[in-house]
Amino acid sequence: MDQRINEVNEYLVSIFNDVLMIEERTLQMSQFKDVSIKEMHTIDAIGMYQEHTTSEVAKKLGITVGTLTVSVNNLVRKGYVKRVRSEIDRRVVQLALTKRGRLLYRVHDKFHRDMVKETINEMDEKESEVLMLGLKNLHRYLERTKGQLPD
Amino acid sequence: MDQRINEVNEYLVSIFNDVLMIEERTLQMSQFKDVSIKEMHTIDAIGMYQEHTTSEVAKKLGITVGTLTVSVNNLVRKGYVKRVRSEIDRRVVQLALTKRGRLLYRVHDKFHRDMVKETINEMDEKESEVLMLGLKNLHRYLERTKGQLPD
DNA sequence: AAAATATGCTTTGAACGTCAAACTATTTGA
DNA sequence: TCAAATAGTTTGACGTTCAAAGCATATTTT
Numbered sequence: 047m048d049q050r051i052n053e054v055n056e057y058l059v060s061i062f063n064d065v066l067m068i069e070e071r072t073l074q075m076s077q078f079k080d081v082s083i084k085e086m087h088t089i090d091a092i093g094m095y096q097e098h099t100t101s102e103v104a105k106k107l108g109i110t111v112g113t114l115t116v117s118v119n120n121l122v123r124k125g126y127v128k129r130v131r132s133e134i135d136r137r138v139v140q141l142a143l144t145k146r147g148r149l150l151y152r153v154h155d156k157f158h159r160d161m162v163k164e165t166i167n168e169m170d171e172k173e174s175e176v177l178m179l180g181l182k183n184l185h186r187y188l189e190r191t192k193g194q195l196p197d
Numbered sequence: 198m199d200q201r202i203n204e205v206n207e208y209l210v211s212i213f214n215d216v217l218m219i220e221e222r223t224l225q226m227s228q229f230k231d232v233s234i235k236e237m238h239t240i241d242a243i244g245m246y247q248e249h250t251t252s253e254v255a256k257k258l259g260i261t262v263g264t265l266t267v268s269v270n271n272l273v274r275k276g277y278v279k280r281v282r283s284e285i286d287r288r289v290v291q292l293a294l295t296k297r298g299r300l301l302y303r304v305h306d307k308f309h310r311d312m313v314k315e316t317i318n319e320m321d322e323k324e325s326e327v328l329m330l331g332l333k334n335l336h337r338y339l340e341r342t343k344g345q346l347p348d
Numbered sequence: 349a350a351a352a353t354a355t356g357c358t359t360t361g362a363a364c365g366t367c368a369a370a371c372t373a374t375t376t377g378a
Numbered sequence: 379t380c381a382a383a384t385a386g387t388t389t390g391a392c393g394t395t396c397a398a399a400g401c402a403t404a405t406t407t408t
Contacts, residue, residue: 159203159206166202187312187316288355288357288404
C-alpha cells in the first residue's frame with residue numbers, strides 16, 4: 047500500500063511537470079511565441095463565450111485584481127484580449143478575447159483534449175470509469191482541504 | 198466518449214490548480230513563510246540524500262543553470278541550502294540541504310503523500326490498480342510527446 | 349608546456365508574475 | 379448631497395525566467 051502511494055505520487059508530480067513543460071514549449075514553437083504559459087491560462091480563464099469581469103477572472107485564476115490588470119495590459123498590447131466598459135456600471139470592465147485570442151484558445155484546448163484522448167483511447171469503458179473515480183476522489187479531497195484553509 | 202474526455206480534462210486542470218494553491222497557502226501558514234512554491238520545488242529537486250550538481254538540478258527542474266544559481270543564492274541566504282565545492286573538479290558545485298532544508302523537505306513530502314493516501318484509501322485494490330494504469334498511460338503519452346519536442 | 353577549447357557556474361539586463369497599498373472613477377446608501 | 383463602498387488601475391518591491399557575457403578550472407591540441 048505504501049509503495050502504491052509513492053508510485054501514484056511520483057506519476058502525478060511527473061505528469062504535472064510534463065504538462066507544464068510541453069505546454070510552454072508547444073507555445074514557443076507555434077505562431078504564438080509572444081505568449082507565456084501564465085498568459086495562456088489567463089486567456090483560458092477569460093474564455094470563448096460570455097464576457098467576464100476583471101474581478102471574476104482574477105478570482106478564477108486565484109490572483110489579485112492588480113496582477114490581472116497588468117497581465118491584461120500586456121495581452122491587449124499583443125492583440126489577444128480586449129476590454130469593454132460595461133454600459134450598465136461604468137466601473138466594470140468586461141474582458142473578452144479578440145479573434146486572435148479565440149484562435150489561440152482553440153489551439154490550446156485541442157492540446158488538452160488530445161492529451162486526455164490519447165490516454166483514454168487505450169482503456170475500455172470500465173477502466174476509464176475507474177480513472178474518473180480516482181480523479182474525482184482526489185479532487186474532492188483537495189476541495190475539502192482548500193475549504194479548510196483561510197483565504 | 199467526447200463527454201468523458203471533457204470531464205477528465207476538467208478534473209485534471211482543477212486538480213493542478215488546487216494542488217498548487219494548497220501547497221502555496223500551506224507554506225505561507227507554516228513556519229516556512231519565507232519559501233515560495235518554486236523554491237519548494239527546488240528544495241525537492243535537490244533532495245534529501247545524495248548531493249547533486251547545479252547542472253543536474255537545473256535539468257531536473259527544466260530551468261537554466263543561471264536561473265537556478267539566482268534561486269540558490271536566495272535559498273542559501275535563507276538557510277535552506279548549502280553549496281559544497283567539489284574537491285575533484287573545482288568548477289563543480291554540489292548542492293545539498295541544510296538541517297532546516299531537510300525538515301522542510303519532509304513536511305512537504307508528507308503533504309504529498311497524505312494527499313494521495315486520502316484518495317487511494319477510498320478505493321479497493323483493483324480500483325487503485327486501474328487508477329495507476331490511467332496515470333501510467335497519461336505519463337507515457339506525455340514522455341513520448343516531450344521526446345518529440347526540441348530542447 | 350603553452351595555447352586553444354570546453355565545461356561548470358555566476359552575474360547581469362530585460363521582461364513577466366506577484367502582492368500590498370495608494371489612487372481614480374463610479375455607484376450606492378444614509 | 380455626500381460619505382462609504384465597489385471596480386479597476388498604478389506603483390514599488392521582490393521573485394522567476396532566459397540569453398548572453400564573464401570567470402575559473404579542466405581538457406585537448408599543437
